[in-house]
Amino acid sequence: MNSGLGEALLLGALQGLTEFLPVSSSGHLALAQLLFGIQEGGLTLNVMLHGGTLLATVVVLRKRLVAIVTDSWRGIRDPEYRGRSPGLQDISFVLLATLPTALFAFPLRDFVAESGGAPSVLGCGFLFTSLLLLSTLRAPSGERIAPPWWMAVAIGIAQGIAVIPGVSRSGSTIAVALWLGIRSERAFELSMLMSLPVVFGAVLLELRHVSELGYSVGVLIAGATSAFLVGLLALELVRRAVTQGRFAMFALWVFPLAIATLALGRAWPS
Numbered sequence: 001m002n003s004g005l006g007e008a009l010l011l012g013a014l015q016g017l018t019e020f021l022p023v024s025s026s027g028h029l030a031l032a033q034l035l036f037g038i039q040e041g042g043l044t045l046n047v048m049l050h051g052g053t054l055l056a057t058v059v060v061l062r063k064r065l066v067a068i069v070t071d072s073w074r075g076i077r078d079p080e081y082r083g084r085s086p087g088l089q090d091i092s093f094v095l096l097a098t099l100p101t102a103l104f105a106f107p108l109r110d111f112v113a114e115s116g117g118a119p120s121v122l123g124c125g126f127l128f129t130s131l132l133l134l135s136t137l138r139a140p141s142g143e144r145i146a147p148p149w150w151m152a153v154a155i156g157i158a159q160g161i162a163v164i165p166g167v168s169r170s171g172s173t174i175a176v177a178l179w180l181g182i183r184s185e186r187a188f189e190l191s192m193l194m195s196l197p198v199v200f201g202a203v204l205l206e207l208r209h210v211s212e213l214g215y216s217v218g219v220l221i222a223g224a225t226s227a228f229l230v231g232l233l234a235l236e237l238v239r240r241a242v243t244q245g246r247f248a249m250f251a252l253w254v255f256p257l258a259i260a261t262l263a264l265g266r267a268w269p270s
Helices: 003-020 025-036 043-060 062-077 084-114 119-137 149-161 168-181 182-206 217-243 247-268
Strands: none
Touching: 003 025, 003 084, 003 149, 003 217, 025 043, 025 062, 043 182, 062 084, 084 182, 119 168, 119 247, 149 168, 149 182, 149 217, 168 182, 168 217, 168 247, 182 217, 217 247
């Protein structure tokens, strides 16, 4: 197998797997770079990989997205229906959640750039994620479908904090949603809806810096396809874990990883 193709397939699989599983994709990438010298595949490949996971999210949420568009259109045309339109409520939720995400993520970017790859930072991030996951074992059984604005802000803050490597975006947002009494299936759905503008924004930011392909078109498509297919599997796994009350099971991986990474930081402080 061509080394470029193999690398693209591997990076695509890792992207699809860790983007959605509550284990922190940024934390795993930073740890892989630290231990094995594994680097990102370049801007063009990163754009394609993010595009693959973005498409996977759209496919999994396709029914909800279609309902949001049609329902929002009805709400725009019918002022009397606008206030109780589920589609417009979802759009408002995502917008309200995205604002605090940006407000929290922006000040943290310098910290992440300077020390985000340090074992101590990664270990603390993994530990925080594992404790959040374990806490969902005690989360109340919620029935809320349409969370109010302040819940959107709270979940958006959780998403912003997840810019720190080791802190999982999906783990943080779903855990907070469950603790706020949101129904499990809805917690999964809202978390993934919130990811769409974040991932799309990341694609746009990377795309504007792309000057050359770096890989052949076939290799880029293979990487995106790998990210897409593995992303579909990861999304279904997370959905089932959340709805069946087994979301905490991912701590079986993240907690030992946190301890090992913190131990690495003690032995290898530089």
